[in-house]
Amino acid sequence: MGGDHGPSELVPGVARAALTLTGEVRFLLHGEEAALMREIRRCPILVGRVDVRHADRVVAMDEKPAQALRRGKGTSMWGAVEAVKTGEAGVAISAGNTGALMAISKLILRMGADLDRPPLVATLPNDKGVTTFLDVGANVDCDAARLVEFAILGEAFHRAAHGVAKPTVGLLNVGSEEMKGHQEVREAHRILREGGLDLEYRGFVEGDDLTRGVVDVIVTDGFTGNVALKTAEGAVRFIRHELKAALTGSVLARLGALLASGGLRRFRDRLSTPPAAPLLGLNGLVLKCHGGASGRDFAQAVTAAADLARSDFAAEIERNMRKLPAAMAESVPPAAEGAS
Amino acid sequence: MGGDHGPSELVPGVARAALTLTGEVRFLLHGEEAALMREIRRCPILVGRVDVRHADRVVAMDEKPAQALRRGKGTSMWGAVEAVKTGEAGVAISAGNTGALMAISKLILRMGADLDRPPLVATLPNDKGVTTFLDVGANVDCDAARLVEFAILGEAFHRAAHGVAKPTVGLLNVGSEEMKGHQEVREAHRILREGGLDLEYRGFVEGDDLTRGVVDVIVTDGFTGNVALKTAEGAVRFIRHELKAALTGSVLARLGALLASGGLRRFRDRLSTPPAAPLLGLNGLVLKCHGGASGRDFAQAVTAAADLARSDFAAEIERNMRKLPAAMAESVPPAAEGAS
Numbered sequence: 001m002g003g004d005h006g007p008s009e010l011v012p013g014v015a016r017a018a019l020t021l022t023g024e025v026r027f028l029l030h031g032e033e034a035a036l037m038r039e040i041r042r043c044p045i046l047v048g049r050v051d052v053r054h055a056d057r058v059v060a061m062d063e064k065p066a067q068a069l070r071r072g073k074g075t076s077m078w079g080a081v082e083a084v085k086t087g088e089a090g091v092a093i094s095a096g097n098t099g100a101l102m103a104i105s106k107l108i109l110r111m112g113a114d115l116d117r118p119p120l121v122a123t124l125p126n127d128k129g130v131t132t133f134l135d136v137g138a139n140v141d142c143d144a145a146r147l148v149e150f151a152i153l154g155e156a157f158h159r160a161a162h163g164v165a166k167p168t169v170g171l172l173n174v175g176s177e178e179m180k181g182h183q184e185v186r187e188a189h190r191i192l193r194e195g196g197l198d199l200e201y202r203g204f205v206e207g208d209d210l211t212r213g214v215v216d217v218i219v220t221d222g223f224t225g226n227v228a229l230k231t232a233e234g235a236v237r238f239i240r241h242e243l244k245a246a247l248t249g250s251v252l253a254r255l256g257a258l259l260a261s262g263g264l265r266r267f268r269d270r271l272s273t274p275p276a277a278p279l280l281g282l283n284g285l286v287l288k289c290h291g292g293a294s295g296r297d298f299a300q301a302v303t304a305a306a307d308l309a310r311s312d313f314a315a316e317i318e319r320n321m322r323k324l325p326a327a328m329a330e331s332v333p334p335a336a337e338g339a340s
Numbered sequence: 341m342g343g344d345h346g347p348s349e350l351v352p353g354v355a356r357a358a359l360t361l362t363g364e365v366r367f368l369l370h371g372e373e374a375a376l377m378r379e380i381r382r383c384p385i386l387v388g389r390v391d392v393r394h395a396d397r398v399v400a401m402d403e404k405p406a407q408a409l410r411r412g413k414g415t416s417m418w419g420a421v422e423a424v425k426t427g428e429a430g431v432a433i434s435a436g437n438t439g440a441l442m443a444i445s446k447l448i449l450r451m452g453a454d455l456d457r458p459p460l461v462a463t464l465p466n467d468k469g470v471t472t473f474l475d476v477g478a479n480v481d482c483d484a485a486r487l488v489e490f491a492i493l494g495e496a497f498h499r500a501a502h503g504v505a506k507p508t509v510g511l512l513n514v515g516s517e518e519m520k521g522h523q524e525v526r527e528a529h530r531i532l533r534e535g536g537l538d539l540e541y542r543g544f545v546e547g548d549d550l551t552r553g554v555v556d557v558i559v560t561d562g563f564t565g566n567v568a569l570k571t572a573e574g575a576v577r578f579i580r581h582e583l584k585a586a587l588t589g590s591v592l593a594r595l596g597a598l599l600a601s602g603g604l605r606r607f608r609d610r611l612s613t614p615p616a617a618p619l620l621g622l623n624g625l626v627l628k629c630h631g632g633a634s635g636r637d638f639a640q641a642v643t644a645a646a647d648l649a650r651s652d653f654a655a656e657i658e659r660n661m662r663k664l665p666a667a668m669a670e671s672v673p674p675a676a677e678g679a680s
Contacts, residue, residue, distance in 0.1 A: 220567070263596075
């Protein structure tokens, strides 16, 4: 029921995903039955592959998380997350209110890791493929243990989502030397390097490595990650705007843009962010699809969710999380050194 | 003597700047006399406007700051900064070793503000003009007072460098609401809003505002600022690369790129960073020009330095810095609130 468009885009999105997913993948649609059935009837491929779970109410897009928690029971969002808890669904996906989805998911599924809340994950294009980048905003204050947990979560996610057998991991810093950065980042570096976790840890990376592809997964705190992601988005917006101005400035430039339009379209596709991101660290899989998602975007998100649900994702995370206390005990704090 | 090219690019750069600067601006060139004189003789406009200060030695581009401090006396860099201290020069400019320039400047000129080291300033293009962004890497750990000092320094710099009478200032955060962010950023927000400083403070801004131009000056700690700047640089590099690939993909796209080349060149110029940045917070003006600077870049840097030296920059900073202790005492700490 969520997102800017509701069932009229999302149900056709499910239908589009059903085209490429094998018959073993089935769908539970939570929401107002009449509205859902109207859309389902228009999509013959869904017949026999969807069940509708009626919900009287929906969480509004502008509802505060605390309010959504209080009056969330009986909403379509609550029902979707609850189905993961009961095991009826392998993964929940919503294009609705992000804060509410996070709060409801935490309440129903509980955090597996020792985190306040699920880190937000971004996927950025790089020279060789994509970078998994976290946390981009959920946990503003992070100690070393939180950063190591992000590494474990992000690594498992990257493998499940992108089929990379052994993703490489880097820790975001202001330089690659050992003594650079603040205390938290240097301590996390030590645990990742010496703690015996099952991770391909490659050390410190810098902001420009996000789009360079030197590692698959880049870890940082939610403050730095949020600023970096929004800075990158702002740079992309600014450059598109400038480029458009440059290519419509003269008759020749306009003609040039017209001739180059195929290449420019592929260029734009490459820069666009993927439609969905997982809420990591919960005892169960939940994906957030962006609110403005079209049917096509939602189909991509549903396919990604199905891939994740069929992977060994959760078990891999649990294995590494169990090693974390020993890893932290083993790594010996170094003498204090000046930052930067 | 510094930079990748030395006097063969830098002296013609000074000559180029001399063309646009009035005769009242004179130049002291520090370095090996014979090498400098050879270049000066090729630039008639410099005759009568330059003095050469011979230095036997130069600081190497890869020298460690500590080493440069120990054996710095007698180098061209040391002489240039010393001339600011004695009042012989209004401003020093170097394309040499950044770390060494910072260390030598701190030792000779001392910090005026209560900072460990001069914040690094970046200038980014935005929709309406340019954004002054600091600290982009010098001070990794920053308390609230440091952030407020950056606001004072950045505001005065923006006015002097860009002729904006009353630059607006924003504090980088993960959202614009009062309770967002970590403690340091929320306390700095309070001091800036309530402390009676002579600043047009506009509150919290986010990463994408760096290229949007909602405020003239954006303040953050050296960790976040370094990551954000490098992320933006990485995004620009990646996009240029992708765009080039898109525009050379087919014969039509290549033809399109050729037709649009004028617009694309202006587009690229707009994205390039300015060649020089000031070391702020010293008792005296020092500019760092990037090492790869061409003569044309160095001319721009010299012109910017002359503008800065003739402005009321230092006095304005001092006035606001004197208000800081009272501003900090006046702002009342709020009750603790959850981050993000």
